[in-house]
Amino acid sequence: MTRTRRYDPExxxxxxxxxxxxxxxxxxxxxxxxxxxxxADVPLGSTTYHFxxxxxxxxxxxxxxxxxxxxxxxxxxxxxxxxxxxxxxxTLARLLGEWLGGERARVELEYELYLAxxxxxxxxxxxxxxxxxxxxxxxxxxxxxxxxAVVALVDGVCLQVLLTDGTYDEEFAREMLxxxxxxxxxxxxxxxxx
Amino acid sequence: MTRTRRYDPExxxxxxxxxxxxxxxxxxxxxxxxxxxxxADVPLGSTTYHFxxxxxxxxxxxxxxxxxxxxxxxxxxxxxxxxxxxxxxxTLARLLGEWLGGERARVELEYELYLAxxxxxxxxxxxxxxxxxxxxxxxxxxxxxxxxAVVALVDGVCLQVLLTDGTYDEEFAREMLxxxxxxxxxxxxxxxxx
Amino acid sequence: MTRTRRYDPExxxxxxxxxxxxxxxxxxxxxxxxxxxxxADVPLGSTTYHFxxxxxxxxxxxxxxxxxxxxxxxxxxxxxxxxxxxxxxxTLARLLGEWLGGERARVELEYELYLAxxxxxxxxxxxxxxxxxxxxxxxxxxxxxxxxAVVALVDGVCLQVLLTDGTYDEEFAREMLxxxxxxxxxxxxxxxxx
Amino acid sequence: MTRTRRYDPExxxxxxxxxxxxxxxxxxxxxxxxxxxxxADVPLGSTTYHFxxxxxxxxxxxxxxxxxxxxxxxxxxxxxxxxxxxxxxxTLARLLGEWLGGERARVELEYELYLAxxxxxxxxxxxxxxxxxxxxxxxxxxxxxxxxAVVALVDGVCLQVLLTDGTYDEEFAREMLxxxxxxxxxxxxxxxxx
DNA sequence: AATGAATGAGCATTCATTCAT
DNA sequence: TATGAATGAATGCTCATTCAT
Numbered sequence: 001m002t003r004t005r006r007y008d009p010e011x012x013x014x015x016x017x018x019x020x021x022x023x024x025x026x027x028x029x030x031x032x033x034x035x036x037x038x039x040a041d042v043p044l045g046s047t048t049y050h051f052x053x054x055x056x057x058x059x060x061x062x063x064x065x066x067x068x069x070x071x072x073x074x075x076x077x078x079x080x081x082x083x084x085x086x087x088x089x090x091t092l093a094r095l096l097g098e099w100l101g102g103e104r105a106r107v108e109l110e111y112e113l114y115l116a117x118x119x120x121x122x123x124x125x126x127x128x129x130x131x132x133x134x135x136x137x138x139x140x141x142x143x144x145x146x147x148x149a150v151v152a153l154v155d156g157v158c159l160q161v162l163l164t165d166g167t168y169d170e171e172f173a174r175e176m177l178x179x180x181x182x183x184x185x186x187x188x189x190x191x192x193x194x
Numbered sequence: 195m196t197r198t199r200r201y202d203p204e205x206x207x208x209x210x211x212x213x214x215x216x217x218x219x220x221x222x223x224x225x226x227x228x229x230x231x232x233x234a235d236v237p238l239g240s241t242t243y244h245f246x247x248x249x250x251x252x253x254x255x256x257x258x259x260x261x262x263x264x265x266x267x268x269x270x271x272x273x274x275x276x277x278x279x280x281x282x283x284x285t286l287a288r289l290l291g292e293w294l295g296g297e298r299a300r301v302e303l304e305y306e307l308y309l310a311x312x313x314x315x316x317x318x319x320x321x322x323x324x325x326x327x328x329x330x331x332x333x334x335x336x337x338x339x340x341x342x343a344v345v346a347l348v349d350g351v352c353l354q355v356l357l358t359d360g361t362y363d364e365e366f367a368r369e370m371l372x373x374x375x376x377x378x379x380x381x382x383x384x385x386x387x388x
Numbered sequence: 389m390t391r392t393r394r395y396d397p398e399x400x401x402x403x404x405x406x407x408x409x410x411x412x413x414x415x416x417x418x419x420x421x422x423x424x425x426x427x428a429d430v431p432l433g434s435t436t437y438h439f440x441x442x443x444x445x446x447x448x449x450x451x452x453x454x455x456x457x458x459x460x461x462x463x464x465x466x467x468x469x470x471x472x473x474x475x476x477x478x479t480l481a482r483l484l485g486e487w488l489g490g491e492r493a494r495v496e497l498e499y500e501l502y503l504a505x506x507x508x509x510x511x512x513x514x515x516x517x518x519x520x521x522x523x524x525x526x527x528x529x530x531x532x533x534x535x536x537a538v539v540a541l542v543d544g545v546c547l548q549v550l551l552t553d554g555t556y557d558e559e560f561a562r563e564m565l566x567x568x569x570x571x572x573x574x575x576x577x578x579x580x581x582x
Numbered sequence: 583m584t585r586t587r588r589y590d591p592e593x594x595x596x597x598x599x600x601x602x603x604x605x606x607x608x609x610x611x612x613x614x615x616x617x618x619x620x621x622a623d624v625p626l627g628s629t630t631y632h633f634x635x636x637x638x639x640x641x642x643x644x645x646x647x648x649x650x651x652x653x654x655x656x657x658x659x660x661x662x663x664x665x666x667x668x669x670x671x672x673t674l675a676r677l678l679g680e681w682l683g684g685e686r687a688r689v690e691l692e693y694e695l696y697l698a699x700x701x702x703x704x705x706x707x708x709x710x711x712x713x714x715x716x717x718x719x720x721x722x723x724x725x726x727x728x729x730x731a732v733v734a735l736v737d738g739v740c741l742q743v744l745l746t747d748g749t750y751d752e753e754f755a756r757e758m759l760x761x762x763x764x765x766x767x768x769x770x771x772x773x774x775x776x
Numbered sequence: 777a778a779t780g781a782a783t784g785a786g787c788a789t790t791c792a793t794t795c796a797t
Numbered sequence: 798t799a800t801g802a803a804t805g806a807a808t809g810c811t812c813a814t815t816c817a818t
Contacts, residue, residue: 034809042782043783044785045811046783048809049781054810108312108313112312115357117357118309118356119221119306124357127358128357131358145369148366149370151350152349154350155346155349156345159309159350160342163309163312163321172342172343175343179373179377180347182373182377226790226791228792237799237800237801238802239802242794242800243800397802399802415701416701420788421788422786422787432804433791436789436790500700503700503745505746506690506693506745509747512745516746536742537754537757541738544735544741545734547697547734548713548737550700551697551699551706551710552709553706560731563727564735566765567731568735568758568762571757616813628779630814
């Protein structure tokens with residue numbers, strides 16, 4: 001019969017993708033079993049079968065979306081020369097600008113999933129991974145403590161842009177990143193804060 | 195004369211306070227007409243009567259909750275001496291520690307309301323106010339651009355603490371705030387002149 | 389408009405009645421918000437509005453159904469003369485026979501609601517009321533302790549009939565009730581077991 | 583020779599045991615293919631493979647759980663001397679106390695399975711077996727009719743304890759059992775002859 | 777023979793909002 | 798002006814059962 005659609009091993013992945021699409025359009029709040037099932041064109045029961053709870057689905061989605069900024073930084077920094085803090089700051093500011101300049105909804109989605117961890121403990125580990133990914137991308141270029149501060153500054157700058165309908169000011173970001181990076185100890189491998 | 199006041203202005207405030215208490219305990223998602231009405235001990239219809247929609251109530255609540263960190267900084271910085279960037283950094287780091295060290299739920303609530311603006315345009319102006327309040331507290335001590343960067347860094351540091359179950363590292367915050375403040379144009383930079 | 393059906397003060401009662409009708413036909417397990425709403429011809433939301441939970445509805449239904457056997461005994465014993473234990477036993481056995489001889493589904497319903505208390509603590513108090521009602525009907529004719537034993541024996545006899553597709557043996561019931569009643573202390577008001 | 587047994591008879595038993603454990607903890611209502619399969623640590627399909635329906639599994643479980651009170655009585659009465667009704671009543675009351683004094687959940691489970699027969703005709707024969715088992719344990723000590731009444735009284739007393747959160751009153755049970763047994767035809771009645 | 781992916785029906789419950797009073 | 802009864806839509810989730818493998 002043509003009716004059977006049984007055994008679809010990629011079903012799980014398709015559901016996660018659908019969830020990301022839903023969140024992309026309507027925010028995390030829009031993710032429900034029903035909306036996701038409809039978007040993925042699978043029966044409702046399929047979403048609850050593959051994911052024990054919505055949180056589980058959310059974690060999977062967050063994990064998949066996680067790579068946006070991290071990849072941008074990793075790719076962008078890989079090419080850059082091994083200059084000093086000022087050059088690194090300029091590169092970071094430029095990459096950030098490229099990322100923020102992309103589709104707004106995509107950026108919002110990534111940050112919304114990240115920030116959702118505030119009230120959903122289940123997402124905390126994945127949020128930590130997100131921070132780690134970005135930190136790791138910076139690792140080869142500065143010490144871990146400074147890298148952590150860069151992540152914080154980047155997060156704060158992005159938040160200002162996203163939350164206040166502001167525009168990204170690349171020069172501002174470059175300057176402030178430079179200040180943070182300027183204080184780094186001489187060799188990237190050093191890891192003490194002071 | 196014998197009539198109790200017809201137009202009860204306290205009623206509205208009590209509802210807002212109840213909404214904050216509800217959000218404090220169960221997050222923004224916990225705010226519904228029912229929970230708020232129950233918490234405020236007012237009839238269900240009263241919440242829909244005084245607030246045309248839930249968003250309207252949310253905005254009122256956000257505006258009221260907004261003053262936490264801002265007030266901490268304003269009060270704390272008012273007392274502090276007019277030292278250089280390093281001293282300011284130390285003071286800020288200390289104040290931040292005090293704020294984050296307080297009741298976790300209160301801190302989460304303030305940030306949750308702030309971050310909710312990401313997906314609710316109605317909250318954007320209030321989120322901007324939040325940032326402005328913190329910036330204003332810093333205004334007398336550094337230039338506006340640096341103040342904005344400080345706000346970004348503070349946000350990022352708070353986020354790392356809140357989103358990853360991490361602990362606040364005051365020394366780390368002090369060091370990084372010092373780096374950002376050190377680059378400010380007019381004020382003394384790295385020199386230790388009091 | 390003819391559409392409006394608002395303000396129906398008897399709505400709550402009608403829902404309880406519908407629940408009893410549903411349980412009558414399909415057992416307690418058949419009681420769901422949907423089946424009851426359909427039976428009562430009210431919107432689904434109406435059942436959850438009037439009863440905070442299914443248990444609450446169940447308690448109301450159980451309380452309403454509670455009076456079956458109790459009323460039979462109260463009415464039947466009221467008429468009977470003030471004979472000794474043997475006469476009381478005969479009367480009880482006859483009344484029990486009349487009650488069990490009625491519509492089977494009704495008897496099952498009453499016992500099912502009563503027995504449901506085993507796993508639903510919320511129903512325990514109502515089940516206790518049930519036992520108290522029957523005990524109270526016997527109170528004027530014997531001492532409380534014996535009355536309690538009569539209730540136990542009656543319950544056990546009914547159970548045998550209901551659970552094993554057996555037939556009610558009035559003579560058997562009369563004999564055993566007489567044995568229990570024969571041991572009662574001389575005066576009904578006495579309340580010691582021995 | 584080298585093949586592990588194809589037809590695995592233990593599997594079926596393990597599933598029944600798991601079902602009893604599930605019912606023990608969460609009541610009959612907690613028995614589902616999923617919970618049982620998880621508890622038995624067998625694949626989901628295994629439960630539907632070995633049991634055509636849930637009722638079939640339930641019957642198997644009920645039959646296995648059936649022996650609790652019956653065994654207590656058989657064992658306990660076997661040892662006891664061949665005393666008269668009063669001694670038998672005392673022994674029965676003591677045994678009942680021991681059984682009810684054991685783990686509450688176990689007692690509830692046994693009665694719940696027994697009472698479930700009220701609405702599930704498939705369980706009726708097994709419920710009848712339950713009554714027969716208890717009756718059989720009493721058979722050597724009194725006449726069949728009195729034994730049946732004893733079972734009824736025991737059931738009623740247990741029900742009062744289980745349904746009303748009451749406490750078991752051994753003296754009460756002893757007295758009432760004695761009254762019923764005293765009326766038995768052949769055996770010595772109130773006389774204490776050993 | 778055995779399994780686990782799949783599914784459609786159904787569940788209790790929550791909710792924002794409406795509107796008759 | 799103020800309220801609470803009413804409601805339809807939606808939500809997360811569970812389940813017995815089927816059936817391709």
